[in-house]
Amino acid sequence: MTNKNPAAIETIDLIKDYGRGENAVHALRGVNVSFEQGRFTAIMGPSGSGKSTLMHTLAGLDSASGGRIIFDGADLSAMNDNQLTLLRRHHIGFIFQSFNLLPMFSAEQNILMPLTLAGEKSDHAWFQLLVRTLGLESRLSHRPNELSGGQQQRVAIARALITKPSVVFADEPTGNLDSVSSAEVLSFLKQSVKELGQTIIMVTHDAVAASYADRAIVFADGRIVADEVNPTAERMSGLLMEERERATRAGAAPSITQLMADSPQPTIAAADGNVSFVNPGQAQ
Numbered sequence: 001m002t003n004k005n006p007a008a009i010e011t012i013d014l015i016k017d018y019g020r021g022e023n024a025v026h027a028l029r030g031v032n033v034s035f036e037q038g039r040f041t042a043i044m045g046p047s048g049s050g051k052s053t054l055m056h057t058l059a060g061l062d063s064a065s066g067g068r069i070i071f072d073g074a075d076l077s078a079m080n081d082n083q084l085t086l087l088r089r090h091h092i093g094f095i096f097q098s099f100n101l102l103p104m105f106s107a108e109q110n111i112l113m114p115l116t117l118a119g120e121k122s123d124h125a126w127f128q129l130l131v132r133t134l135g136l137e138s139r140l141s142h143r144p145n146e147l148s149g150g151q152q153q154r155v156a157i158a159r160a161l162i163t164k165p166s167v168v169f170a171d172e173p174t175g176n177l178d179s180v181s182s183a184e185v186l187s188f189l190k191q192s193v194k195e196l197g198q199t200i201i202m203v204t205h206d207a208v209a210a211s212y213a214d215r216a217i218v219f220a221d222g223r224i225v226a227d228e229v230n231p232t233a234e235r236m237s238g239l240l241m242e243e244r245e246r247a248t249r250a251g252a253a254p255s256i257t258q259l260m261a262d263s264p265q266p267t268i269a270a271a272d273g274n275v276s277f278v279n280p281g282q283a284q
């Protein structure tokens with residue numbers, strides 16, 4: 001890649017095992033990757049390949065079993081719980097597929113929650129810009145159970161961005177959204193990278209969603225198997241298909257997920273009006 005920006009976050013031989021001995025799951029098998037500041041990166045790959053595990057360890061939500069994570073020059077793996085809490089509070093935003101809003105609080109209170117917890121004041125102009133861009137003006141006093149899925153996710157995105165974090169992690173942020181909401185959310189994420197210099201790392205099962213990113217990485221069995229600059233939906237679909245064929249040749253019996261994936265469902269309308277296809281069984 002030309003004109004490299006400094007790294008926002010990088011991993012060195014990152015390993016994550018769940019369990020021990022014969023039952024151990026090797027979720028990350030020595031991952032070396034660097035994410036530049038001010039770039040939008042998509043992470044794709046089969047179900048169970050380690051994408052969420054990577055996001056959680058990068059965001060300090062889970063500890064690594066080996067290797068190092070360097071966040072803005074500091075070694076995250078050497079930080080204690082207090083330091084990690086402060087890092088997450090001030091420098092990291094996380095968007096989950098299942099929104100994770102607090103049910104007793106209004107949309108506005110949910111958006112402002114990271115600042116409330118930190119005892120900090122909001123930047124009113126930034127709050128207004130987020131709310132307006134995400135189309136939430138008329139929903140601010142509603143609680144999550146009075147909002148649609150798309151509206152809840154837009155609240156969660158505003159909450160992730162309210163502190164102007166160094167890095168935003170998004171784990172299938174459009175997984176529960178209709179096609180129009182998905183396109184709006186992806187356009188907003190892209191805009192926040194282009195215009196505000198935000199750094200975003202997003203897991204997605206949808207090749208069109210990945211095409212909004214500047215770079216797309218394909219994960220398989222705890223390792224990076226492809227790394228594309230300026231990914232197109234066609235290129236990413238091709239890479240995922242190749243990976244599935246390779247896994248099948250390697251002798252893996254097709255799972256119910258893979259069998260279901262043979263009947264693709266339209267999901268996200270691309271900016272050019274095209275429709276993408278996602279594996280319904282893979283979107284967890």
Ligand SMILES: Nc1ncnc2c1ncn2[C@@H]1O[C@H](COP(=O)(O)OP(=O)(O)OP(=O)(O)O)[C@@H](O)[C@H]1O
Nearest residue numbers: 018025027046047048049050051052053054282284
């Ligand atoms: N808490 C856990 N305990 C044990 N194994 C786990 C745990 N979390 C994840 N795993 C295992 O680690 C591997 C990677 O899981 P991960 O959730 O990172 O996959 P993923 O790529 O995000 O999949 P999906 O696309 O389905 O969300 C899987 O084999 C999974 O079963």
Ligand SMILES: [Mg+2]
Nearest residue numbers: 051052053284
């Ligand atoms: Mg996952």
